[in-house]
Amino acid sequence: MLLRAAVLRGTLAVALASTVAAFSSCSRSRVEHGDVAAAASRSSPSPSPEFAAKLAAALRAKGPSYTPNTRHKNPDGTPKYTNRLILETSPYLLQHAHNPVNWYPWGDEAFDTARRLGRPVFLSVGYSTCHWCHVMEEESFEDDEIAKALNDDYIAIKVDREERPDIDAVYMSAVQSLTGSGGWPMTVWLTPDRKPFYGGTYFPPRDGDRGARIGIFSLLRKLKATYDQSPADTERSAQKIVDEIRRQMAPEPASSSPTAATLDAAASFYASRFDSAYGGLRGAPKFPSSLPVRFLLREHRRTANPELLRMATLTLEKMANGGIHDQIGGGFHRYSTDERWLVPHFEKMLYDNALLTLAYVEGNQATRSADLADVARRVLLYVDREMTAPEGAFYSASDADSRDPSGRLEEGWFFTWDPAEIEAALGADLARLAEGYYGVTAGGNFDRRSVLNVPHTLADAARALRVPEQTLGASLRDGRERLYATRAKRPPPRRDDKILAAWNGLMISALAKSALALGDATYADRAARAAAFVLGHMRKDGRLLRSFKDGAAVGDAYLDDYAFFVAGLLDLYEATGAVRWLEEAIALEATLEGHYADEAGGFFQTSDDHEKLLAREKPAYDGAEPSGNSVAALDLLRLYELTTKDGYRQRAERLLGAFGGVLARAPSALSEMLLAVDFLRDVPKEIVIVTRGARAEAEPLLAKLRDVYLPNRVLVVVSEGADLAALARIVPLADGKAARGGRPTAYVCERTACELPTTDPEVFANQLRAGKGAPPRKALSR
Numbered sequence: 001m002l003l004r005a006a007v008l009r010g011t012l013a014v015a016l017a018s019t020v021a022a023f024s025s026c027s028r029s030r031v032e033h034g035d036v037a038a039a040a041s042r043s044s045p046s047p048s049p050e051f052a053a054k055l056a057a058a059l060r061a062k063g064p065s066y067t068p069n070t071r072h073k074n075p076d077g078t079p080k081y082t083n084r085l086i087l088e089t090s091p092y093l094l095q096h097a098h099n100p101v102n103w104y105p106w107g108d109e110a111f112d113t114a115r116r117l118g119r120p121v122f123l124s125v126g127y128s129t130c131h132w133c134h135v136m137e138e139e140s141f142e143d144d145e146i147a148k149a150l151n152d153d154y155i156a157i158k159v160d161r162e163e164r165p166d167i168d169a170v171y172m173s174a175v176q177s178l179t180g181s182g183g184w185p186m187t188v189w190l191t192p193d194r195k196p197f198y199g200g201t202y203f204p205p206r207d208g209d210r211g212a213r214i215g216i217f218s219l220l221r222k223l224k225a226t227y228d229q230s231p232a233d234t235e236r237s238a239q240k241i242v243d244e245i246r247r248q249m250a251p252e253p254a255s256s257s258p259t260a261a262t263l264d265a266a267a268s269f270y271a272s273r274f275d276s277a278y279g280g281l282r283g284a285p286k287f288p289s290s291l292p293v294r295f296l297l298r299e300h301r302r303t304a305n306p307e308l309l310r311m312a313t314l315t316l317e318k319m320a321n322g323g324i325h326d327q328i329g330g331g332f333h334r335y336s337t338d339e340r341w342l343v344p345h346f347e348k349m350l351y352d353n354a355l356l357t358l359a360y361v362e363g364n365q366a367t368r369s370a371d372l373a374d375v376a377r378r379v380l381l382y383v384d385r386e387m388t389a390p391e392g393a394f395y396s397a398s399d400a401d402s403r404d405p406s407g408r409l410e411e412g413w414f415f416t417w418d419p420a421e422i423e424a425a426l427g428a429d430l431a432r433l434a435e436g437y438y439g440v441t442a443g444g445n446f447d448r449r450s451v452l453n454v455p456h457t458l459a460d461a462a463r464a465l466r467v468p469e470q471t472l473g474a475s476l477r478d479g480r481e482r483l484y485a486t487r488a489k490r491p492p493p494r495r496d497d498k499i500l501a502a503w504n505g506l507m508i509s510a511l512a513k514s515a516l517a518l519g520d521a522t523y524a525d526r527a528a529r530a531a532a533f534v535l536g537h538m539r540k541d542g543r544l545l546r547s548f549k550d551g552a553a554v555g556d557a558y559l560d561d562y563a564f565f566v567a568g569l570l571d572l573y574e575a576t577g578a579v580r581w582l583e584e585a586i587a588l589e590a591t592l593e594g595h596y597a598d599e600a601g602g603f604f605q606t607s608d609d610h611e612k613l614l615a616r617e618k619p620a621y622d623g624a625e626p627s628g629n630s631v632a633a634l635d636l637l638r639l640y641e642l643t644t645k646d647g648y649r650q651r652a653e654r655l656l657g658a659f660g661g662v663l664a665r666a667p668s669a670l671s672e673m674l675l676a677v678d679f680l681r682d683v684p685k686e687i688v689i690v691t692r693g694a695r696a697e698a699e700p701l702l703a704k705l706r707d708v709y710l711p712n713r714v715l716v717v718v719s720e721g722a723d724l725a726a727l728a729r730i731v732p733l734a735d736g737k738a739a740r741g742g743r744p745t746a747y748v749c750e751r752t753a754c755e756l757p758t759t760d761p762e763v764f765a766n767q768l769r770a771g772k773g774a775p776p777r778k779a780l781s782r
Contacts, residue, residue: 058086070098071142089549090160091496092128096137100147103158106167114155115192120227122154122220123171123196125186127162128496129347129397131411132202133185139205140216146205149217153224161186162396162500163547163555166606169617173245175199187216189223194614195238196245198223242614249615254600255660257653258667258677260302266667266674267299267308278340279315285345286336288324288352289624291315292671293359297366298678298711309366316363319356320375323451326415327438328483330382332356333415334400342453343446346412346493347400350387351625353379354506361510361517366709376514380523383507389499391537392529393548394507396500399493414490416449417483418442425486426479433472434479437461499548501538501561502625504530508568512575516715517706519699524575531572534565535584543591556610559603559619559628562592566635570642577695577717579727582642586730589635593651601651601658602629620662626672629655633676641684641714642731644752656680678712685713685768686749690739693719698744704765 047055059066059082068079079098086097088105096103104110114121124141126133140146150156161168161184168186174196176182181201188199198219206215227234270291275282281290296312299305319325322341324333331353333344360376363369387395402414419440423431434440438452445451462469508527515524538545538553544562546555569585572578595607598618605617605628619627633655640648656677662669663677687705691697698717705715716731718724720739728735733752739745743759748767755767 055082055084055086058082068098069095072098072100085158089498089547089552089554090128090163091494091498091549092126092133092160092162093158095128096141096158099137099141100144100151101141101156102147102151103156106157106159106164110155110157111192111194117155119153119155119192120197120224121190121192121194122150122156123159123186123188123190124156125159125161125168125171125188126184127160127397128494129349129399130184131345131347131400132183134399134401134409136185136187136202136216139209140203143205143217146217146220149220153220155192162496162498165558165560166610166613166617169605169619170245170249170613170615171196171199173248173615174241175201177241177244177248189227191235191238195235195242197227197234197238197241246615249617251598251600251602251618251658252620252661254654254657255664257657257680258660258663260681262663262667262677263299263302263674263681266295266671267303267305269668270296270311271307274311275339276314279311279318280339280341282339284337284339286324286339286341287624288319288332288335288356288359289622289671292622292668292674294362294711295671295674295678297362297709298675300366301709301711302678302682313363313367313369313372316360316372316375320360320371321454323445323453325375325453326382327452327454328415328480328487329386330378330380331386332379343451344412345400346415348398349624350383350394350396350500350503351506353383353387354503354510355626357510358513361514362709362711365517365706368707373518377518380511380514384526386495388526389497389533391533392526393499393533393537394504394530395495395497396503397496399495402493403491410447412446412451413449414487414493416444416446416451418444418449421486422483425483430475430479430482433465433467433475434483436465437472437476497549499533499538501534501544501546501557502564502628504534505561505564505566505568506625508565509571512568512571515575516702519703519706524572527568527572528576528578528581531569531581531584542587543595544588556607559592559596559605559632560625562588562596563603563628563631563635566592567631570635570638574715574717577719579723579730582730585635586639586643589639592632597651598658601654601656603632603655620659620670622670622672627670629659630670630672630676633673634679637676637679637684638714641686642716642733644732652676652680675711682712683750685710686716686733686752686754687713687768688716688718688734688737688747688749689744690724690734690737690747691717691719691744692739692742695719700761701744701746701764704761705768707765708768710768 070079072080074080081098081100083097083099083103084105085093085103088094093105111121159167171188172182172186174188175186178199183201185202187201187203188196190196203216203219204210204212206217207213209215273281280286293312293315296308300308319341322336324336324341324344326333331348334347334349334352335345337343337345357376357379360372364373364376383394389395400411401409404410404413417440419435419442422434422440426434437454439455440450440452456464458473459469462472465472508530511523511527515521538548544557544565545553546557546561547553566585566588569581573581573585592603595609596603598604602618605619619629621627622630633652636648636652636655640652659670659673663673667674689698689701695717716734718727718734724734724737733749737747740757740759745757745759746764747757748755758764758767
C-alpha cells in the first residue's frame with residue numbers, strides 16, 4: 001500500500017517520483033577563533049553562554065590534530081560553525097558537527113523546542129560510510145541558503161541508523177509507504193509529536209539538479225507553508241501514515257511451524273532467478289546477501305541436488321574473482337554495480353565481511369576447495385590489519401570515498417590503479433604479469449582507472465602470459481604485498497571506528513568458526529579478545545550496550561546485539577572449550593527472553609523498557625544483515641542441544657511458528673531463518689570429545705571433523721576431572737564421558753543416544769558421516 005499525504009498538492013504530489021531518490025546502497029583544530037554557535041542562525045534558538053562554552057570545550061578536547069569536516073572555516077583553519085553534534089560519539093553525527101545547519105541529536109530537547117516554537121521537524125538519517133549521505137551533506141547541508149531555511153523554519157535532527165536502528169526502522173517504514181522504496185540518506189518531515197507527514201531519500205539541492213523536478217530547498221519552503229496553513233490536514237495525513245506504520249510493523253499472528261516444503265520452496269525460488277553465468281541473482285546491482293550461499297549448501301546436503309551446490313560455489317568463485325573482492329587488501333566491498341561483480345560500491349562493512357567469511361568457510365568444508373579457504377583467510381587478514389581496535393574489538397566500516405592526488409574526494413580512488421602506478425610499484429616485468437592477471441588496461445574499467453579483478457584462471461593467465469603457472473602464482477603473491485604497501489601510502493578512506501555489539505558478534509562467529517574449520521587457533525584467540533572487550537566494556541548491570549567509542553559505551557542494546565553476540569559466544573565456546581563463553585551466552589539469552597520476547601513467539605527489536613516510539617518492531621526480514629529473530633532461532637536450537645532444556649526448543653518452535661506465515665508466502669524474505677528451519681528438521685549430531693589434558697590432544701579427531709561438512713551439530717571438547725564435572729552441570733551430555741585408556745575419545749550422539757566411544761580418528765569420521773543426520777537424505781520431522 002502506498003500512502004499519499006493528503007496535505008500535498010500540485011508539484012509536491014509528484015516530487016518524490018521525479019527526484020533522484022532510492023539510492024538504497026547507502027540504498028552501510030583549535031577553537032580560540034572559532035564561531036562556536038549552533039550554526040549562528042538568524043532566527044534559530046541561540047545557545048546560552050553556558051551551552052556555547054560546553055560546545056567550545058568539546059571542540060578544544062578534539063586536540064590540535066582535529067580536522068573539521070566542513071568547508072566553512074576561519075582563516076586559521078578552525079570551523080566557523082559548531083553545533084550540538086560535537087557532543088556526540090557517533091562518527092556520522094560528528095561528520096555534521098560543523099555544518100551551518102543547527103543540528104540536534106534525537107531526543108526530547110529537539111522535539112520540545114519544535115513544539116515550543118511551533119515548527120515542524122526535519123529528520124535526516126544516514127550512516128558514516130554512506131556515499132549519497134556525503135553527497136547530500138556537501139550539496140545541501142553545507143549550503144548557506146539551505147541551512148538558513150532549515151534553521152529559520154525547522155528543528156533539524158540527525159540520526160545514525162547504525163546506533164539507532166529502531167528509529168531508522170520506524171521512519172523507513174513511513175518512507176516506503178509514501179514512495180514504494182527506501183534508502184539512505186533518509187529524509188523525513190515530522191510534526192513535533194514525532195509523526196511523519198512527508199519523506200523520501202536523497203534530494204538534490206535545487207529544482208532541476210540531477211534531473212529532478214524539485215530540490216530540497218523548494219521542498220523546505222513548500223512543506224513549511226503547508227504545515228503553517230493547513231495544520232489540520234497535516235495532522236490527518238500524519239496520523240494516516242502512523243496508522244500504516246503500525247499496521248506494517250505489527251507482529252503477525254502465530255502460524256504453523258515451517259516444514260521441509262518451506263526449504264524446497266526457497267530453493268526453487270533461488271534456482272528460478274539464478275545467474276548461471278556470474279552467480280548470484282540475475283540483474284544488477286548485486287549484493288552478496290541476495291543469494292544465501294549457506295542455505296544452498298545445506299539444501300544440497302539435505303537433497304543431494306548437485307545444482308544447488310553449483311549455484312553456491314559458482315557464486316563464491318565469481319565474487320572472489322570480481323572487483324567486489326579487494327584483490328590487494330582482502331575483504332569485500334558493499335555490493336557490485338554490475339552483474340559481473342566487477343565494479344563495486346567501494347565501502348566496506350564489518351558485517352558483510354563477517355558473513356562472507358562464514359560462507360567461504362562453509363563452502364570450503366562442503367567442497368574442500370583450498371581457494372575458498374584462502375579467500376576466508378584473506379578476509380580475516382584484512383580485518384586484522386585494518387578493522388581491529390588495539391583492545392581487540394572490531395571497527396564498523398570504511399568509506400567508499402577517498403582523496404585523489406588533487407585532494408578531491410572520489411569514490412574508489414584508493415582501490416583503483418592505472419598501468420603507470422603498477423609499474424612504479426612493481427617494475428616492468430612483474431607489472432606485466434600483474435596487469436595481465438588483474439585485467440588492468442590503459443582505458444580502465446572505472447573512470448579511466450582499473451578495478452582489479454581476476455578474469456581468467458591462474459592456469460589460463462599463465463598460458464596467455466607465457467610463464468609457468470607456479471612462477472606466476474609466486475610472482476602474484478609477492479606483487480600483492482608490494483601493491484598493498486604502495487596503496488597504504490595513499491590517503492585512506494575514512495573509517496567508522498565505533499564498535500557495535502551486534503557486528504562484533506558476527507565477526508566473533510566468523511573467527512571462531514574459521515579457527516575450528518581451518519585449524520588455526522589464532523583466530524579463536526582474536527575472537528576471545530573481542531568477546532572479552534564487549535563483555536568488559538559494553539555491558540551495564542548485566543545488560544549489553546549498543547555502541548562503544550572514545551572510551552565510553554552508549555545506547556540500549558537491540559535484539560540484534562543479543563542474538564548475534566550470543567551466536568558468537570556459542571561459536572567461541574565450540575572453538576575453545578572455555579566454559580565461560582557458554583555461561584555468558586546462557587545469561588545473555590535469558591536477558592533477551594526477559595526483556596525482548598513476544599508472548600506469541602520471537603522477539604521485538606527493542607526491550608520492554610526502551611524509549612517508546614510510534615511502533616515497536618518485530619524484525620521479520622533478512623537483508624544485508626540477518627534479522628535478530630533469524631539468528632535467535634538458531635541460538636535457541638543450539639542451546640537446546642547443548643543443555644537438553646526443553647524450554648529452548650519450545651521457544652525456538654514458537655519463534656518459527658510466529659514467522660510461519662512469512663516463510664510460507666516468501667521464504668526468501670527470511671533466508672537466514674531457513675538455517676534454523678533446516679537445523680530443526682534435521683537430527684543434529686551431538687559431539688563430545690574428552691581429553692586427559694589440553695585441547696590440543698583432540699587435534700587428530702578435530703582434523704576429521706574439519707573434513708566433514710556438518711552444519712547441524714554441537715561440539716563439546718573437555719578435559720577429564722574438574723573441567724568435565726563443572727561442564728556436566730550445564731551440558732548433561734558430557735556427564736559420564738571419559739578419555740578411554742588415557743587417549744582422546746570421541747562420542748557421537750543423536751538425541752542423546754550415542755555411538756560407541758572411539759579413540760580412532762577414522763572410526764570417528766565414519767560416525768560423523770553415518771546415521772540419521774548424514775547426507776543425502778530427506779528432511780526429518782521432529
